[in-house]
Amino acid sequence: MAISDLALIEAWKDVLTLSRLTPGEQVSLLVSDDSNPQLVSTARTAVGQLGGVLTILTLPPLNGDVALSRDKSGYVGHTALKGNRPALEAMKHSDLVIDTMMLLFSPEQEEILKTGARMLLACEPPEVMLRMKPTLDDARRATNAANRLAKAKTLTVTSKAGTDFRCSIGQYPVLKQQGFVDRKGGWDHWPSCFVATWPDEGSCEGVIVIDTGDILLPFKRYAREPIHISIEGGWIRKIEGGFEAEYLRSYMDSFDDPDAYAMAHVGWGLHKKAHWTTLGLYDREAGLSMDARSFYGNFLWSSGPNTEAGGTRDTPCHMDIPLRGHSLSLDGEPMTIDGKVIPEDQN
Numbered sequence: 600m601a602i603s604d605l606a607l608i609e610a611w612k613d614v615l616t617l618s619r620l621t622p623g624e625q626v627s628l629l630v631s632d633d634s635n636p637q638l639v640s641t642a643r644t645a646v647g648q649l650g651g652v653l654t655i656l657t658l659p660p661l662n663g664d665v666a667l668s669r670d671k672s673g674y675v676g677h678t679a680l681k682g683n684r685p686a687l688e689a690m691k692h693s694d695l696v697i698d699t700m701m702l703l704f705s706p707e708q709e710e711i712l713k714t715g716a717r718m719l720l721a722c723e724p725p726e727v728m729l730r731m732k733p734t735l736d737d738a739r740r741a742t743n744a745a746n747r748l749a750k751a752k753t754l755t756v757t758s759k760a761g762t763d764f765r766c767s768i769g770q771y772p773v774l775k776q777q778g779f780v781d782r783k784g785g786w787d788h789w790p791s792c793f794v795a796t797w798p799d800e801g802s803c804e805g806v807i808v809i810d811t812g813d814i815l816l817p818f819k820r821y822a823r824e825p826i827h828i829s830i831e832g833g834w835i836r837k838i839e840g841g842f843e844a845e846y847l848r849s850y851m852d853s854f855d856d857p858d859a860y861a862m863a864h865v866g867w868g869l870h871k872k873a874h875w876t877t878l879g880l881y882d883r884e885a886g887l888s889m890d891a892r893s894f895y896g897n898f899l900w901s902s903g904p905n906t907e908a909g910g911t912r913d914t915p916c917h918m919d920i921p922l923r924g925h926s927l928s929l930d931g932e933p934m935t936i937d938g939k940v941i942p943e944d945q946n
């Protein structure tokens with residue numbers, strides 16, 4: 600459903616205020632051909648009304664001939680910013696970068712963040728952004744979960760469908776997504792609310808079962824039958840099942856990159872206005888499916904790159920797989936049981 604410019608401008612102002620935008624700050628708005636025009640125009644107005652000094656950077660599209668889909672997460676890490684020194688310098692000299700293009704997983708993003716600029720990714724459909732507009736309560740839940748995750752040494756996950764997975768954690772930083780970015784050098788994504796970290800190298804072991812109805816991204820499809828993922832020493836060793844498993848294997852193989860099979864971030868969803876069901880109601884190309892990545896109590900695991908965590912694996916193949924009905928514990932203490940969030944400080 601359409602959203603009025605006025606409503607979206609007000610939402611931008613709320614999110615930018617939560618992101619501590621103050622008058623006189625330098626704001627870069629990064630745009631490409633597939634940016635949502637209403638998001639861009641309303642962001643312009645909101646930044647102006649809040650007194651930000653705005654620069655709009657429009658870069659050409661890239662990866663269309665190598666990606667297998669039009670999803671922004673279908674081919675990651677290699678962006679039009681590579682080799683574009685003027686654009687990169689503009690962002691490195693910004694206080695806040697609003698990214699409607701998707702720099703996530705690129706080395707240039709890391710370079711920008713190291714300067715202390717804060718970055719906010721925004722590329723979902725306007726009505727999804729409005730429904731999932733971040734609040735301080737989202738930030739409270741995500742911060743409490745992130746604090747627990749930062750102290751933990753082991754993460755275990757089970758499910759009635761057969762998942763039995765464990766890894767040690769602590770080698771890599773915690774990723775907290777709360778929908779707005781309020782700290783220097785921070786990165787966040789509107790809309791989003793989840794926490795994750797990357798397992799210690801070589802420590803992932805066990806089986807993850809993607810059950811019927813679970814979601815595979817960037818396929819943006821509900822699995823129609825179970826897929827059994829066998830993991831040893833931090834790597835996906837086997838993907839077994841019927842058609843769904845064969846499809847997943849073939850897709851990952853097509854990148855011809857062994858790093859595609861590395862385990863990447865693991866964590867759980869904390870957004871109370873994100874829904875598992877919205878994927879079935881939307882055109883696949885409408886957005887990134889942040890509902891799926893964020894819905895309350897999911898177990899979100901992924902494969903491929905770890906550059907976002909400071910690692911060196913920069914494979915363009917990145918699967919995000921949010922699962923329902925899982926039980927996730929940190930050092931034996933349940934964070935979720937059968938897909939329900941347990942700790943009171945995350946409710």
Ligand SMILES: [Fe+2]
Pocket residue numbers: 864901917918919
């Ligand atoms: Fe991911």
